[in-house]
Amino acid sequence: MPALTEHRTRELLGTEKLPMVKGTFLPRGEAPEQPLPVPAYLKAQIPGVTSRASKGLVRLVEEAEELSVGLRDIQSRAEDANLEGVLVTEPVDLYAEYYAACTLELGGEGRPAGGLLLFNPRGGSGVEERADSLVRIDFSLQTPPSAARIEKSIPRIKGGERLCEFLQSMVSVFCRFKLLVLEVNPIGVTKDGNPLVVDCRAEYETRAVPEDHSSLFGVRTSRASDLTSLERTVERINQQDPSGTGFFRQNREPAPEGSWKVATNLCGGGGKMLWEMATGNRRDLYALNESDTSGGLSAFKSYRILRVILSQENAQVLLLTGSGMAFQNQHHLAAAVWKALRGSPTPLPSLLRFGGTDEDLAHRLFERVSPSLPVQVGHYPATVFPNAMVDDIPEVAVDSREAVDTPPPPPGDPVFSVENPPGDFYFYPERCDGKRPGCVDVCPTGFLQWDRERQTIVPSPEARCIGCLMCETHAILEGESELLIHLRIPWETAQ
Numbered sequence: 001m002p003a004l005t006e007h008r009t010r011e012l013l014g015t016e017k018l019p020m021v022k023g024t025f026l027p028r029g030e031a032p033e034q035p036l037p038v039p040a041y042l043k044a045q046i047p048g049v050t051s052r053a054s055k056g057l058v059r060l061v062e063e064a065e066e067l068s069v070g071l072r073d074i075q076s077r078a079e080d081a082n083l084e085g086v087l088v089t090e091p092v093d094l095y096a097e098y099y100a101a102c103t104l105e106l107g108g109e110g111r112p113a114g115g116l117l118l119f120n121p122r123g124g125s126g127v128e129e130r131a132d133s134l135v136r137i138d139f140s141l142q143t144p145p146s147a148a149r150i151e152k153s154i155p156r157i158k159g160g161e162r163l164c165e166f167l168q169s170m171v172s173v174f175c176r177f178k179l180l181v182l183e184v185n186p187i188g189v190t191k192d193g194n195p196l197v198v199d200c201r202a203e204y205e206t207r208a209v210p211e212d213h214s215s216l217f218g219v220r221t222s223r224a225s226d227l228t229s230l231e232r233t234v235e236r237i238n239q240q241d242p243s244g245t246g247f248f249r250q251n252r253e254p255a256p257e258g259s260w261k262v263a264t265n266l267c268g269g270g271g272k273m274l275w276e277m278a279t280g281n282r283r284d285l286y287a288l289n290e291s292d293t294s295g296g297l298s299a300f301k302s303y304r305i306l307r308v309i310l311s312q313e314n315a316q317v318l319l320l321t322g323s324g325m326a327f328q329n330q331h332h333l334a335a336a337v338w339k340a341l342r343g344s345p346t347p348l349p350s351l352l353r354f355g356g357t358d359e360d361l362a363h364r365l366f367e368r369v370s371p372s373l374p375v376q377v378g379h380y381p382a383t384v385f386p387n388a389m390v391d392d393i394p395e396v397a398v399d400s401r402e403a404v405d406t407p408p409p410p411p412g413d414p415v416f417s418v419e420n421p422p423g424d425f426y427f428y429p430e431r432c433d434g435k436r437p438g439c440v441d442v443c444p445t446g447f448l449q450w451d452r453e454r455q456t457i458v459p460s461p462e463a464r465c466i467g468c469l470m471c472e473t474h475a476i477l478e479g480e481s482e483l484l485i486h487l488r489i490p491w492e493t494a495q
């Protein structure tokens, strides 16, 4: 997770007009246009670098002469290519120091995912040792808390009302810029009770940064011409089926020699976080791609994105995991994975971790279908941490893949098609002797209906197809494949 420097975090906070200590940012190599007031703090701005003071990258200067020497020294000392510049801030007399942070919460049993506002009336350095006074306020990302709600949760302290408005603005910045972490430590309180930002930092996801915010974050967002053909394919999948998150980016870095090339399907921020925790800086594992399939996407879309993930050259194994508490129905996801593994001409040995709604049905599905797949599949319950999956990679990964024959598209014409999520439904009444097939009964929305007179399946005008694949899964496993769904993939050819 990339980190934002203090001066960039101040810019984000400034969009909500949060008061902060006066400061001037001098981009790398630039001198101040006019004399800056002293005393002043000089702070090197290097993304992700902490403990700056111990490295001489933060210092207090008392005299004008010291300031220019200090600036030159920091700029030369920080030969780090990532140095963005130096932030020069004015000291301020403080009455108190508080701590506040917003973070993303993955949720848990009976607790939905969302934001978490942390506040400690005893802030400043060493705040982590003062957990006894930490206040936690859960909030929905759609409806952040009002200042009045915050006020009910935090202790009565100096400048309480203005502080609550300050915290509310912090939450607004956190939500607006889709940050992962936003921390202000300390929030300084002046003698007249005004809170202000003294020091701050933020963490974010590169892909969550829209193009018009890219200069604020100092990142380059991908333009269509920068994308690989597989990435453009996923962009087209998203255009045709915009519901839910379908993110896919290939790794541009060269793979370390001898490393295992892992195609990943990570579901949500929780899946990504667990993958990173499980792999850390391991050089023997190389993720061929970043991915995120989450946010209530259909199994149709999961299938399409999985087909793209599986088609990556040099991949040796597929690893799929979410947080273990997914909202996406895991049985539907498992049906999508099964369809992708049996439909891909280049399937991969797969390590699959299902956790969330209907996870037991997901595991039962793979217990049943794994023996008939052309690749080895391991499936793990949510109680197993992805470390164990990663440890199993050398056992299942293949040195090279043989292309396999895939089932041809269903013969004939579809009996009907669904536009959103897009899919073509084929039905073969002779395979069920013209009797009402069981696949109709498993449709969770009632979209799939049986027309007894015409002896065929029909779509209900009153219900919606959610693209769950339950009907096809049932038809293949319990029936005679009387219903098949063809999901076209808008492949982009390499340029």
Ligand code: SF4
Pocket (backbone or CB within 6 Å): 442, 443, 444, 445, 446, 447, 448, 464, 465, 466, 467, 468, 469, 470, 471, 472
């Ligand atoms: S017809 Fe029903 S069971 Fe089949 S994919 Fe659509 S919602 Fe799911």
